[in-house]
Amino acid sequence: MQVETAGVISLSPLGEATGLYHLVLTAPQIAKESGPGQFVMVRCADEQSLDPLLLRPLNIFRYHPAAGRIEIIFRVVGRGTDWLARRRPGDSLSLLGPLGRGFSSLEKYHRILLFAGGTGMPALFGLVEQEGKVGSSTEHNQEFVLLYGARTKEELVFLDLWQAAGVKVLTATDDGSAGFHGTVTGAAEAMRISPGEFDFYCACGPRPMLQAVQELMAKYGIPGELCLEEAMACGIGACMGCVCETVHGYRRVCTDGPVFPAGEVKFS
Amino acid sequence: MTTASSLETRVGRVTLKNPVLVASGTFGFAREYERLFPISALGGVMVTGITLEPRAGNPPPRLMETPAGLLNSIGLENPGVHKFIEEELPRLRDLGTEIIVNISGFSLDEYGRLAEILDKETGLAALEVNISCPNVKKGGMTFGVHPESAAAVTRMVRQSTSLPVWVKLSPNVTDIVEIAQAVVDAGADALTLINTLSGMAIDPEKRRPVLGNVFGGLSGPAVKPVALRMVWQVYQAVTVPLVGMGGIINYRDALEFIMAGATAVAIGTGLFLDPFSPLKVIEGLQGFLAKNPEETIRDLIGAAHCSP
Numbered sequence: 067m068q069v070e071t072a073g074v075i076s077l078s079p080l081g082e083a084t085g086l087y088h089l090v091l092t093a094p095q096i097a098k099e100s101g102p103g104q105f106v107m108v109r110c111a112d113e114q115s116l117d118p119l120l121l122r123p124l125n126i127f128r129y130h131p132a133a134g135r136i137e138i139i140f141r142v143v144g145r146g147t148d149w150l151a152r153r154r155p156g157d158s159l160s161l162l163g164p165l166g167r168g169f170s171s172l173e174k175y176h177r178i179l180l181f182a183g184g185t186g187m188p189a190l191f192g193l194v195e196q197e198g199k200v201g202s203s204t205e206h207n208q209e210f211v212l213l214y215g216a217r218t219k220e221e222l223v224f225l226d227l228w229q230a231a232g233v234k235v236l237t238a239t240d241d242g243s244a245g246f247h248g249t250v251t252g253a254a255e256a257m258r259i260s261p262g263e264f265d266f267y268c269a270c271g272p273r274p275m276l277q278a279v280q281e282l283m284a285k286y287g288i289p290g291e292l293c294l295e296e297a298m299a300c301g302i303g304a305c306m307g308c309v310c311e312t313v314h315g316y317r318r319v320c321t322d323g324p325v326f327p328a329g330e331v332k333f334s
Numbered sequence: 335m336t337t338a339s340s341l342e343t344r345v346g347r348v349t350l351k352n353p354v355l356v357a358s359g360t361f362g363f364a365r366e367y368e369r370l371f372p373i374s375a376l377g378g379v380m381v382t383g384i385t386l387e388p389r390a391g392n393p394p395p396r397l398m399e400t401p402a403g404l405l406n407s408i409g410l411e412n413p414g415v416h417k418f419i420e421e422e423l424p425r426l427r428d429l430g431t432e433i434i435v436n437i438s439g440f441s442l443d444e445y446g447r448l449a450e451i452l453d454k455e456t457g458l459a460a461l462e463v464n465i466s467c468p469n470v471k472k473g474g475m476t477f478g479v480h481p482e483s484a485a486a487v488t489r490m491v492r493q494s495t496s497l498p499v500w501v502k503l504s505p506n507v508t509d510i511v512e513i514a515q516a517v518v519d520a521g522a523d524a525l526t527l528i529n530t531l532s533g534m535a536i537d538p539e540k541r542r543p544v545l546g547n548v549f550g551g552l553s554g555p556a557v558k559p560v561a562l563r564m565v566w567q568v569y570q571a572v573t574v575p576l577v578g579m580g581g582i583i584n585y586r587d588a589l590e591f592i593m594a595g596a597t598a599v600a601i602g603t604g605l606f607l608d609p610f611s612p613l614k615v616i617e618g619l620q621g622f623l624a625k626n627p628e629e630t631i632r633d634l635i636g637a638a639h640c641s642p
Contacts, residue, residue, distance in 0.1 A: 067369055068370070069608075069609060116402040116555045117401055117402045118399060119404060119554055119603070119606070119607055121606070121607070160608075297395070297397055297399070298397070299397055299404060299606045300360070300605065300609075302366040302367070302370075302609075303366045304360065304361055304366040305359070305606070306408045306411045307396050307397040307408060308396075309411070310394060311393070315390055316390055316394070321366075
């Protein structure tokens with residue numbers, strides 16, 4: 067974990083009017099230390115500006131230690147991300163990271179189900195693409211199935227990248243414009259998963275989705291991990307501001323998570 | 335020539351190598367920030383508020399960003415004094431800076447017992463008595479908004495420890511000077527001010543308050559003018575040293591507090607916009623003093639009060 071000044075290599079909007087952006091940065095130190103499910107805090111204001119005040123936690127989509135780069139996908143949801151969407155190549159950004167307890171090693175699992183909802187998708191990509199280990203999924207005899215949900219077809223991004231990584235991709239949209247018409251859990255039920263078909267799952271997305279995934283997978287008896295998204299102040303475990311309720315009491319999303327074992331987080 | 339000693343300041347019996355502290359509740363027990371910079375560079379650490387028993391804190395959401403500010407309703411989540419002494423204090427003692435422990439009670443007796451328990455520990459510079467937390471329903475701020483109860487807590491802590499007693503004042507009062515005088519008369523060695531300003535936010539879509547606790551405490555640059563005014567007023571009314579805080583982001587903010595009458599300052603929310611902000615403030619103060627080789631930081635305390 068460190069503060070690193072990152073350089074913007076590229077920033078491109080994704081799809082038509084989705085509010086989604088793809089950001090590529092030089093950040094050699096953070097790229098070197100990152101793991102799947104970790105995030106960075108990004109300052110989203112001009113140097114002398116006090117507004118917005120707080121750094122924004124953003125999932126790391128891809129990290130390339132050799133090239134010293136990281137990639138981020140974010141959605142414009144407020145003033146901070148709006149500022150970020152107006153950067154240009156050559157601009158500098160102040161980053162703090164990599165942060166958080168990411169996903170556990172999947173080495174001992176063979177058939178893994180991934181649930182992605184909206185901007186939760188990027189947090190999962192590191193699981194199938196780890197620098198220097200390209201093709202690791204076949205070497206470990208691992209099979210990944212991604213259930214990727216969004217509001218509409220335009221918001222389903224980088225499907226080709228997932229497919230190129232050898233992942234079977236199933237999509238779901240709220241409006242039925244692509245894939246299953248409904249939620250990722252609806253799509254999972256429609257798959258008629260048989261006992262033993264999957265031995266682990268990983269999920270990242272909005273809380274209602276994570277809650278539904280956790281409940282469904284518990285019914286099937288499949289263990290897994292959930293990656294939460296939460297507003298944060300310090301991002302490093304000091305302020306106790308980003309807690310979620312778990313079976314062990316309140317836990318910090320920034321450092322005890324953002325990835326929690328399934329069954330620990332209490333959503334209601 | 336500016337030397338390290340030109341930044342040295344004294345809060346009563348406590349000598350600080352520089353006037354820049356980090357505010358309670360924003361720095362945990364220094365475990366996290368220790369990974370980013372040497373804590374020994376700081377004038378001191380005011381550790382997260384400790385209570386007699388462990389506290390789970392308030393239900394989330396606990397944070398809401400506001401224009402140039404932050405609302406929080408953490409609710410004093412902490413492991414309790416015994417676990418603090420066992421698991422955190424040994425490491426804190428070795429950080430090479432002054433350790434000030436912030437204590438909160440829910441009765442007079444609890445404040446007394448906390449002070450007694452911590453009095454037996456070595457390596458503490460002072461106790462900061464929190465009579466002003468806006469985020470707990472019982473105790474907390476209710477002690478800090480009446481001169482009589484504020485004085486009673488101060489007296490209780492004063493009788494229970496030989497450590498310096500710093501009392502943290504609430505801005506959520508009609509007349510902060512009245513409270514300041516009452517706690518000084520009751521034996522406070524120093525005053526720290528301000529705690530957060532009570533506030534709230536509502537989500538128009540959900541038609542409900544944003545924070546799980548409904549009310550929270552406002553901090554950050556948005557509160558700085560209020561904090562500064564209160565330091566100014568209290569400086570004119572009491573003779574004990576003041577530790578000023580409330581929205582300090584850079585060295586110029588720190589200078590404003592010092593010139594209003596603060597002997598030292600603390601940075602809290604500023605850490606969240608830049609974890610290195612305390613170090614940058616120290617550097618900035620050094621640079622400012624370098625322009626006037628005859629002057630030390632101590633010469634600037636209350637400087638704005640002198641008529642030209």
